[in-house]
Amino acid sequence: MRLFIFIFFFVSVSISYSQGNCNAFLWQKDTLKYKACQLIENNQDKFYQFDSRFHKLMNEALEICPYYAYPYRELAAPYVKSGNFLMWKKYIDKAVKYEPKDHLSVRASLRFKFFADFKGAIKDIDSLSSIVSYDIGYSSNGTYHLNVVKGLCLKSLGRTDEAIAIIAKQSEIEDDFGMYNYLHLGVLYMEKEDYKNALDSFEKQSNINNLAENQYYAALSNKNLNNLTKALSFLKEALKLYRSEQRMFDPYNELIDQIYMSDITREIKSIEENIK
Amino acid sequence: MKNILLVLIICMLLTNCDLTKEKSNTPEEKPKTVDGISFDKTKDDPNFKLCNSYVYQYFNDSKGLIYKGDKPKIEEAFFNQYNSEIVPKETGLIRIRFTVNCKGEADRFRLLGMDNDYNELVFDKKITDQLLNITKSLKGWGVKELREKSIDYYQYLIFIINDGIITKILP
Numbered sequence: 164m165r166l167f168i169f170i171f172f173f174v175s176v177s178i179s180y181s182q183g184n185c186n187a188f189l190w191q192k193d194t195l196k197y198k199a200c201q202l203i204e205n206n207q208d209k210f211y212q213f214d215s216r217f218h219k220l221m222n223e224a225l226e227i228c229p230y231y232a233y234p235y236r237e238l239a240a241p242y243v244k245s246g247n248f249l250m251w252k253k254y255i256d257k258a259v260k261y262e263p264k265d266h267l268s269v270r271a272s273l274r275f276k277f278f279a280d281f282k283g284a285i286k287d288i289d290s291l292s293s294i295v296s297y298d299i300g301y302s303s304n305g306t307y308h309l310n311v312v313k314g315l316c317l318k319s320l321g322r323t324d325e326a327i328a329i330i331a332k333q334s335e336i337e338d339d340f341g342m343y344n345y346l347h348l349g350v351l352y353m354e355k356e357d358y359k360n361a362l363d364s365f366e367k368q369s370n371i372n373n374l375a376e377n378q379y380y381a382a383l384s385n386k387n388l389n390n391l392t393k394a395l396s397f398l399k400e401a402l403k404l405y406r407s408e409q410r411m412f413d414p415y416n417e418l419i420d421q422i423y424m425s426d427i428t429r430e431i432k433s434i435e436e437n438i439k
Numbered sequence: 440m441k442n443i444l445l446v447l448i449i450c451m452l453l454t455n456c457d458l459t460k461e462k463s464n465t466p467e468e469k470p471k472t473v474d475g476i477s478f479d480k481t482k483d484d485p486n487f488k489l490c491n492s493y494v495y496q497y498f499n500d501s502k503g504l505i506y507k508g509d510k511p512k513i514e515e516a517f518f519n520q521y522n523s524e525i526v527p528k529e530t531g532l533i534r535i536r537f538t539v540n541c542k543g544e545a546d547r548f549r550l551l552g553m554d555n556d557y558n559e560l561v562f563d564k565k566i567t568d569q570l571l572n573i574t575k576s577l578k579g580w581g582v583k584e585l586r587e588k589s590i591d592y593y594q595y596l597i598f599i600i601n602d603g604i605i606t607k608i609l610p
Contacts, residue, residue: 246609
């Protein structure tokens with residue numbers, strides 16, 4: 164059931180991520196945008212984003228309609244994926260300029276995800292909040308609600324209490340919908356040495372989306388409480404989950420609070436030596 | 440397993456790592472790649488050979504960065520070898536992008552820098568030379584495959600530098 168909900172959600176995100184129905188621009192009496200939209204719609208699927216012909220197409224659309232945000236976002240896309248912060252920023256800023264309500268969320272998500280630009284991401288999220296009256300929505304790839312993105316940025320800037328407040332609130336709203344919310348919340352509580360709330364959060368995460376990470380951090384919490392046998396048991400479960408690839412993963416970059424096999428084996432070794 | 444499945448679904452739906460579109464870009468067609476790296480005889484090793492005519496991106500196989508010992512091994516190399524005491528207190532991001540061939544060998548390293556406001560910045564050579572040399576010394580890059588064929592791919596590392604000190608390594 165949860166898998167179905169995730170699929171439904173990401174289908175929805177994917178639809179909203181496309182340029183939309185070109186006829187909408189006709190109804191708005193914007194024939195330039197309509198023509199540019201049609202050009203893209205008829206040709207976009209022929210090329211991969213990294214193909215220079217894809218870029219030529221987007222530039223042709225911009226020649227027809229220089230204030231159309233969508234081609235700018237598409238021109239920016241391969242650059243963010245190749246880590247080219249300069250070219251990405253040049254294009255994404257234009258998309259934000261022409262359609263801030265649609266693109267502040269994209270720029271915020273990508274600043275956070277690809278360039279660890281936590282201050283910039285918070286600024287974009289706050290700007291978006293100030294200009295819309297509806298829910299600010301999810302990150303551009305749908306992994307997190309933007310409130311959670313803001314919370315993770317605050318965490319990365321050392322503002323732990325603010326991070327806990329915003330992620331706890333959003334996690335309650337999303338309940339079991341957030342992929343990693345309770346894991347991040349648990350790690351934040353751990354950083355505050357609040358192991359009771361940390362373990363409660365890891366337990367919630369294991370019921371929603373059980374990962375090597377929540378087992379690993381539950382082990383660390385128990386270790387800090389001097390429950391070494393329990394910690395070892397959590398680590399062994401973490402190892403099992405890691406080996407079965409039930410762990411945090413993103414094809415582009417490392418996620419916050421993500422762990423590796425070496426983290427688990429190091430902790431197992433350390434605890435086993437202490438138990439002896 | 441469920442997570443991997445979810446990530447794949449996300450990727451396919453958002454076309455972020457949509458390989459179906461790659462079909463129109465078969466190596467034979469040799470499309471010009473955005474942000475591609477061409478051989479430069481003043482910088483590159485002439486003995487470094489690509490195995491194919493098309494160079495993919497590191498995420499095209501949906502497996503992300505692959506390095507022997509994972510990312511902690513890369514971080515270990517930089518945090519152990521980079522000496523921040525001999526460099527000026529510059530701040531910003533440095534990208535080193537390079538090509539990994541079908542044997543896991545790396546070359547064609549390229550530098551890009553910016554300050555914290557996304558303005559281009561050429562960092563002091565005391566910083567960039569160290570980063571380049573350590574990057575060149577990394578020998579654990581994974582061999583990637585697509586459609587049962589070993590591929591060449593672009594990989595990058597981004598260093599977040601604060602007052603000359605490496606504070607984070609991406610991706």
